[in-house]
Amino acid sequence: MKILHAKQLKEADEYTIKRQQLSSWQLMERAATQLFEWLHNRLQQSPVTIHLFCGTGNNGGDGLALARLLLEQQYPVKVYVVNFSEQRSTDFLINYNKLKELNHWPELLKADDALPELPPQDIIVDAIFGQGLNRPAEDWVAAIIQHINASKAFTLAVDVPSGMYLDQVPKEQDAVVQANHTLSFQVAKLPFFLPQTGIFTDTWELLDIGLDAQYLQEVTTDMHLIGAMEVLQFYKPRKRFSHKNTYGHVLVIGGSYGKMGAPMLSAEAAMNAGAGLVTAYIPKCGYQIFQTALPEVMVLTSRHEEYISEIEFDLKPTVVAFGPGANTKEVTIRAFRAFLESNTLTLVVDADGLNILAQHQGLLSLLPAKTILTPHPGELKRLIGAWEDDFDKLAKAKAFAAQYDLVLVLKDAYTITVCEGQLYVNTTGNPGMATAGSGDTLTGIIAGLVAQQYDPLQAALFGVYLHGKAGDLSVEKNSYQALTATEIIDFIGDAYLSLFEG
Numbered sequence: 001m002k003i004l005h006a007k008q009l010k011e012a013d014e015y016t017i018k019r020q021q022l023s024s025w026q027l028m029e030r031a032a033t034q035l036f037e038w039l040h041n042r043l044q045q046s047p048v049t050i051h052l053f054c055g056t057g058n059n060g061g062d063g064l065a066l067a068r069l070l071l072e073q074q075y076p077v078k079v080y081v082v083n084f085s086e087q088r089s090t091d092f093l094i095n096y097n098k099l100k101e102l103n104h105w106p107e108l109l110k111a112d113d114a115l116p117e118l119p120p121q122d123i124i125v126d127a128i129f130g131q132g133l134n135r136p137a138e139d140w141v142a143a144i145i146q147h148i149n150a151s152k153a154f155t156l157a158v159d160v161p162s163g164m165y166l167d168q169v170p171k172e173q174d175a176v177v178q179a180n181h182t183l184s185f186q187v188a189k190l191p192f193f194l195p196q197t198g199i200f201t202d203t204w205e206l207l208d209i210g211l212d213a214q215y216l217q218e219v220t221t222d223m224h225l226i227g228a229m230e231v232l233q234f235y236k237p238r239k240r241f242s243h244k245n246t247y248g249h250v251l252v253i254g255g256s257y258g259k260m261g262a263p264m265l266s267a268e269a270a271m272n273a274g275a276g277l278v279t280a281y282i283p284k285c286g287y288q289i290f291q292t293a294l295p296e297v298m299v300l301t302s303r304h305e306e307y308i309s310e311i312e313f314d315l316k317p318t319v320v321a322f323g324p325g326a327n328t329k330e331v332t333i334r335a336f337r338a339f340l341e342s343n344t345l346t347l348v349v350d351a352d353g354l355n356i357l358a359q360h361q362g363l364l365s366l367l368p369a370k371t372i373l374t375p376h377p378g379e380l381k382r383l384i385g386a387w388e389d390d391f392d393k394l395a396k397a398k399a400f401a402a403q404y405d406l407v408l409v410l411k412d413a414y415t416i417t418v419c420e421g422q423l424y425v426n427t428t429g430n431p432g433m434a435t436a437g438s439g440d441t442l443t444g445i446i447a448g449l450v451a452q453q454y455d456p457l458q459a460a461l462f463g464v465y466l467h468g469k470a471g472d473l474s475v476e477k478n479s480y481q482a483l484t485a486t487e488i489i490d491f492i493g494d495a496y497l498s499l500f501e502g
């Protein structure tokens, strides 16, 4: 699914109005009807007071239209117009008049006015600002937002929580509505997925308002939402006449004394993701551990007992995953450099592999095209330097990925993969996955997919999706707290199966 920029959302509006021969008011009425039905389905006429805070643009217009539909069904409503501008939008005015025709006069709120009481059992609808926000709210408007936030009433935001921008982080966090739920129109908005701005709504969902299908199909964007539908487009079914070599050979290079679990998790995850063969290249001390715990995995050892001292092997893997449980000792760095100087295989680099690249940035130019790096925020900062905010982080990540022709997987609550100027936002995963070894399993899954001939970008997108889905299915039976990396591996199979369920 596409994520669109504010300018494109406006265009979608205009195309819809033109192609479907609607008035803009009719489109707003559609939006308001969807909002009404959402509320009405849940409230079923129960007499809960609904406080609607409406701005003077089209977001406010949505709020006023919703108020009218609620009034027509005898819901007790209180409507406030946050009167921040004399320039009211046409559709705001039409809906304002329609409300007055029902003998309902909204209360105008201006600077210094007393603010309404908002009891905890009531519902607040936030329709102050939508996509049109283009500067910080004045202090008295921010005070209204703070008043809403101080209330314990359930707060439902229309389109976006007021004060949230589509393309920047608000300077003042407390001038943004903290919504319990957001009903957003048709298209997902990037700030819902970023740590600094995703916090403004607990949950959100999209309401289909029938925006022009042709426009939505044809518009090109650099932001994409990745769910089951998207990964199924490049899913490769297993062939009947095939053998283990058909599905490639993963070589996991990593491990050190005390950190042998990391490459084990990667190796096992690669196996469960479907690789035909997996070999681990580890220091000597891990030999027995591996051979005992993972009978499917072959083992090669480096000469040193406790860490990787050289990378020399006599086999032809399809893909190499470097880094899990490795260390950043000089000798390991030298071994990695020598390996990179002659390597042409697709690479996945994680953990200490990333730390080595961050400390020795000259190595970055030795990475083959479309090397997959999977940094968490700390590793990313070491690689690309500090950023001002989440939008700046994405801009810097894009530039870094372009400079070295990388597939850059930014691990976070919503993992975002960056490649060739495009952002791919993953939709699976949960906070239980913030646990030791989770990243090692992701590395293994991605390598296992590259082995099966997914191209590096597809492998990254599919791998991140499967990893998150495995975590989601695991917590259904377990809990966020008890989720471990080993369980993520155990649920990879269920994650695959879930692709074909309903």
Ligand SMILES: NC(=O)C1=CN([C@@H]2O[C@H](COP(=O)(O)OP(=O)(O)OC[C@H]3O[C@@H](n4cnc5c(N)ncnc54)[C@H](OP(=O)(O)O)[C@@H]3O)[C@@H](O)[C@H]2O)[C@@H](O)CC1
Binding pocket: 009, 010, 012, 013, 027, 028, 031, 055, 056, 057, 058, 059, 060, 061, 062, 084, 085, 087, 089, 128, 129, 130, 131, 132, 133, 134, 135, 136, 137, 138, 158, 159, 160, 185, 209, 211
């Ligand atoms: N296709 C869709 O998605 C559909 C969208 N619809 C709805 O329309 C909403 C967008 O409406 P909108 O463009 O009128 O903007 P909105 O957010 O109401 O702001 C109003 C005006 O406020 C101003 N302003 C900005 N910042 C300010 C500030 N800090 N303090 C004071 N003023 C400020 C600025 O005007 P300016 O002063 O810059 O001239 C701005 O234009 C959208 O979110 C959705 O709810 C649906 O109805 C139908 C389908």
Ligand SMILES: [K+]
Binding pocket: 059, 126, 127, 128, 129, 130, 157, 158, 159, 160, 161, 162
């Ligand atoms: K809003």
